[in-house]
Amino acid sequence: MAHSILTATHVSSHNCEFQMLVPACIDVEETKRQIHYLLDKPYNNGSVSLDAEPEDIIISHIQPGLCPQLTQQTRQGLYSWPSTPAERTAQQDCEGDRNITASRNCLVSGETNQAAWDSAELQGCPTVVANFSNLEQIKVTNETAEDVLHMVEDMLKEHHSLDEDDLLTVLNLIETVLNVTTVTPGLAEVIVNLMSDILVSNSDLQPFTNNILNITEKVGDRMSGFSEDSVSFVAPALALSVVKVDTEHVHNLTFGVKSAQNCPFPEIYINQEPFDGTVAFISLPVALLTSFAQNNLTLPRVQFQFYGVPALFKSP
Structure with missing residues (x-):
């Protein structure tokens, strides 16, 4: 059980908001009373002094819920993170080596007080999408579309130029993304940045001029969600x-x-x-x-x- 606690004092003071995890709580009101009692005591360690007025200590019981089920496409493989309670860790085998474990923490957001996924811990997992030809084996879905774009963006940083086959693979993949998902302003920004990376590469772009123009046009035509x-x-x-x-x-x-x-x-x-x-x-x-x-x-x-x-x- 988590609680969101706000302490505030008067002039020349600071506001502090933090969350407290209570492993076992039978009586919520009693738990809040005990926390309030402890925070109401003045604190002084010689260099820092804390003293809040009782009415400035606000304690709220929060229920962060669950991190939602989420499918994630990465260069280390495809991962399906199950619905997970806040402050718990989901684990599964790495796609490239079943003897290594990938993990992802479900945290409590400091902004919303709701469960939110942290970044996945995949550093120990071997790379399974090592080159552009591997992209042809990836199935792009509405849920993984933006992941795929970021993955391509990451791969372009490792290559100063693309041959015709690799460039065609990348452009076809971006076309697929546009066909399977809603183009939000956020997704449009990712695609514009990705297309810019392609344009500044040392690749021979001229055979693909129409492909590039068509992709940019589709981004503008299909974009929604801006008022x-x-x-x-x-x-x-x-x-x-x-x-x-x-x-x-x-x-x-x-x-x-x-x-x-x-x-x-x-x-x-x-x-x-x-x-x-x-x-x-x-x-x-x-x-x-x-x-x-x-x-x-x-x-x-x-x-x-x-x-x-x-x-x-x-x-x-």
């Missing part, structure tokens, strides 16, 4: 903005990209006049904006894409 009028993602070699267009109130739409000084990331701006440092700028004519079909449920969208690698568009 703002626009959302933008910026990486060193790629910028993507998606703008909702209310034709009754929007009479102009411009998109610009500025080279940021002392920063590898470009800066993007919407509906502003171009200024010093602008490397790309586009303005949509009013006639085009008024031609959008208006839907009562959703506003039409315009997406802007900026690629910082001119070689992507060179003729072979």
Whole structure:
């Protein structure tokens, strides 16, 4: 059983919130009374003095519940963590060596006071996804989609270039992710960063220009879950903005990209006049904006894409 305890004092004091695990608790109110009694005593170790007024000590009984069942795809294999009580540890055999144990702690979140998974302890497990060809054996699901992207991102850090087969494998995998899961802004950001990593690699991109353009377009078209009028993602070699267009109130739409000084990331701006440092700028004519079909449920969208690698568009 866990309790969330808040102690507060007056001027020149500090607030402190912490959790206490009570292994056996038959009477909740009695346990709270005992904790309050202990905290109400002044404490002084010679260098630190603690003294809280009784009314400033607030004790709440919390029930953190369970960490949910979770499937996780990693370079060390596929792991299915069972539903686990807070402050307990789930264990299972490593995929690459059944004699080694992988583990994952179910903790109590300090922010929500609810059970939450800590990072899995897989350091002792051997790597089973060692190269890009191994990715072809991975089944991407809605639950593991983002895991797979982070795994590819990690593998790209180990390779300065990809041959045609490896590059095709990676792009096909990203396409699969887009087809099996909902594209949230968080997932879109991961894909934009991943595509930027591909663009800045020493790979021969020209044969895959259409694949790269189609993936970026799908990210913007399928993204959901943002309430703002626009959302933008910026990486060193790629910028993507998606703008909702209310034709009754929007009479102009411009998109610009500025080279940021002392920063590898470009800066993007919407509906502003171009200024010093602008490397790309586009303005949509009013006639085009008024031609959008208006839907009562959703506003039409315009997406802007900026690629910082001119070689992507060179003729072979």
